[in-house]
Amino acid sequence: MPHTSQPLHRRAALRASIGLLCGLSAHAVLPSLSWAQSSPASASRSAKSGLPKIVAVGGAITECVYALGAQAQLVGTDTTSVYPSAAQNTPKVGYMRQLSAEGLLSLKPDALIASGEAGPPAVIAQIRAAGVRVDLLEADHSWAEVQRKLLAVGEATQQLPRAQALLAQLDSQWAKAQAHVAAFAGKRPRALFILAHGGAAQVAGMQTAANAMLGFAGAENVMRGFSGYRPMTAEAMAAAAPEIILTSTQGLDAMGGEARFWERPELALTPAYRRRALVHMDALELLGFGPRMPATVLALSKRMGVA
Known part of the structure; x- marks a missing residue:
């Protein structure tokens, strides 16, 4: 079973995965998507065009901006927000749950598009009071x-027709990925997701992004008897098998x-x-619920033997 991947730079990647797993391989890019690289010239053109300036909080939300070609905004x-690699070079407003109103507002955005877990609430209220449009998007671990996310980014960037066209492609790819899984005639593999950072190890129960992706x-x-994450113990491992x-x-x-x-x-x-049955994938790709998700689910199913 292949275990290869192309990890991100360690520091940025750990930030991404911790943010995802607290809220929450190779970078498999969908064939129909192209994450263009932004440049000072394109940013200048965007400013002159009068298009809204955006702050994106959440790695998958930032991916949607790039997927729509709106990264100049x-x-x-x-x-x-570490994927695509160009996103690592954007001005950073901090960790999603510890935003600073002063730092964010200094960028003079027209809109903030963020995970519903962004905060603190008082900071979100300050940003709204300053006249910035704020879209907080619910995470329910579903398609x-x-x-x-894609439609909200399309509306905020004034790229809604492009977002709708891309979503039609992704809906088709999602249907094909699910049909592939549904056609599997074998026994469903009994799987376990382990979250391990800084030496601690936890297992994923119900109502987690990991549980949804396994399904x-x-x-x-x-691990079906609880919700969220719990410490990994020898007793639990032996019982879960x-x-x-x-x-x-x-x-x-x-x-x-x-x-x-x-x-x-x-x-x-x-x-x-x-x-020695182990599968690993990039945290943002696996648990971000972004535009790469149809390709990610298909790749994951094949690597787990659901083919």
Whole structure:
């Protein structure tokens, strides 16, 4: 089973994955999408055109801006916005839950498009009071979440027809990915997602992005008796008996790589350990619920043996 990936720069990637996993491989780019690189010249043209200036908070929201070719309208992003690589060079407004009104308003945006977890609430209220349009988008770990993000970005950037056209393509790709999973005649693999950063390890239960992605890809999450994340224990591992383990590339790096990962004693009690069945993908790609999601679900299902 292949385990290769192209991780982001360590610091930026860890920020992205932690932001996603608290709210929340290779960078598989959809064939129909092109994330163009912004330039000072294009930014100047955008300013002269009178198009709205945007701050995007949330890695997947920033991806939507680039997917629509509206990156010249970006005046700032948060620290989870690391894909495409050009997004790492945008002015940063901090971590999504710790925004500063002063710093954000200094960028003079017309609109803030953010995850519903952005905050603190008092800062969001200050930004609204300053006359900035604020769109906070609900995260419910569904395909509808991706649709909402793309359409909200399209409206805020005045690129709604382009967003609707792209969404039609993505809806078709999503239907094909789900049909692929539905056609699988084999046994659904029993899978477990491990979140590991800074040495701590937790497992994903219900109502998490990881649980949703496992289901979309045709796997069964073995941790079904609770919601959110819980510490990983030997007793839980033995009882759950996962056949395959999924984690983020950044989390795997934080644990010292694949060899060190399998040295954790609690994993030795699982069928996955005997097979060394491990799949890892970039955190933002896997859990961001952005425009790469149809391709990501298809790739994940194949790597977990749902083919």
